[in-house]
Amino acid sequence: MPEGSRVLPALRIWFCIEVLFASFGLVSVAYDPANSASNFAWSIQPPVTAAMIGGFYLAIAPILILGIFARSWERVRVVVIPALVFTAMLLVATWLHWASFRHGTPAFWLWYVSYFTPPFAFGILYLLQWRRQQAVPNHQPMIVAFRSLLILLGLLITAEGLYTFVNPAHFMAPQAFVITPLTARTIAGWMTAVGLILLFSAAEGAFERVRIGAPFLILALPCLWLQMARFPDQVDWTHPRLLAMGAVLALCTIVGLYMVRGLRLRN
Structure with a gap:
C-alpha cells in the first residue's frame, strides 16, 4: 500500500475530464494552428x-494522464492549486476579451466550459482531499540548494506571468513575434502554471511527491520550439526576449530532468 491518503474517485474522474478538455486544444491549435479561425474558440493570429x-497543451498532457493513475493524494497535490490558478486566469481572460470569441460555436462553448468549471472543481476537490491527507515522511528529500533554485525560478516565472496578465502590453512589445492582448494573457496563464508548479514542488521538498509535474517542465521548451518551428518566417529567432525565454525554459527542462533522475537514483 502506498504511503499517504487515497486519491478520491471524484478527482480521478476530473482528471479524465481534463484530458478530454486538453484533447480539444491538441486537435485544434496543436495539430492545425493555421486554422484557429474555424477550429478554435477564437481566431489566433x-x-x-x-x-x-x-505546444503548451502538448506539454501538459502527461500531467493529466498521470493524475488519473496517481498512487496517493500526496503525490498529485503539487499540481492541483497551479491548475486552479491557471484555469481561473484563463476564465478571467475570456471575460476581459469576450468580444474576441466566436460565440455560439461548439469550439467556444467547449473552451468556456473547460475554463469555467475547473476552478470550482479543483477548489472543492482540494478541500475534500486536504481534510483526508496524511503526514508522510520524505524518502527522497531535496537538498537545500535545489529547493532554493525551485523557489527563485518559480518566483521569477510566476511574477512574470502575473505581471503580463495584468499588463499584457509588457509581453506584446517588443517581441519576437506578433501577439495580441488575449494571446498574451493566455500565455501568461501558462507561464504562471509553470512557476507555481516549481514553487509547490519546493514546498513539498521530496522528489517522490513532485514527479507528476516533471514532464511539463521537461517538455515545455521542446514542444514550444517544435510548434514555433512550423512557422519560421513569423518569428525573429535572434530576438533577445525569445532567447531569454528559451534560457529560462531550458533551465526548467534541466530541473524537470533532475527531478526524475533523483527519483531513479534513490529507487
Missing part, C-alpha cells in the same frame, strides 16, 4: 502564436 498555445 498570427498562426505561430496559436502553435505556441498548442
Whole structure:
C-alpha cells in the first residue's frame, strides 16, 4: 500500500475530464494552428502564436494522464492549486476579451466550459482531499540548494506571468513575434502554471511527491520550439526576449530532468 491518503474517485474522474478538455486544444491549435479561425474558440493570429498555445497543451498532457493513475493524494497535490490558478486566469481572460470569441460555436462553448468549471472543481476537490491527507515522511528529500533554485525560478516565472496578465502590453512589445492582448494573457496563464508548479514542488521538498509535474517542465521548451518551428518566417529567432525565454525554459527542462533522475537514483 502506498504511503499517504487515497486519491478520491471524484478527482480521478476530473482528471479524465481534463484530458478530454486538453484533447480539444491538441486537435485544434496543436495539430492545425493555421486554422484557429474555424477550429478554435477564437481566431489566433498570427498562426505561430496559436502553435505556441498548442505546444503548451502538448506539454501538459502527461500531467493529466498521470493524475488519473496517481498512487496517493500526496503525490498529485503539487499540481492541483497551479491548475486552479491557471484555469481561473484563463476564465478571467475570456471575460476581459469576450468580444474576441466566436460565440455560439461548439469550439467556444467547449473552451468556456473547460475554463469555467475547473476552478470550482479543483477548489472543492482540494478541500475534500486536504481534510483526508496524511503526514508522510520524505524518502527522497531535496537538498537545500535545489529547493532554493525551485523557489527563485518559480518566483521569477510566476511574477512574470502575473505581471503580463495584468499588463499584457509588457509581453506584446517588443517581441519576437506578433501577439495580441488575449494571446498574451493566455500565455501568461501558462507561464504562471509553470512557476507555481516549481514553487509547490519546493514546498513539498521530496522528489517522490513532485514527479507528476516533471514532464511539463521537461517538455515545455521542446514542444514550444517544435510548434514555433512550423512557422519560421513569423518569428525573429535572434530576438533577445525569445532567447531569454528559451534560457529560462531550458533551465526548467534541466530541473524537470533532475527531478526524475533523483527519483531513479534513490529507487
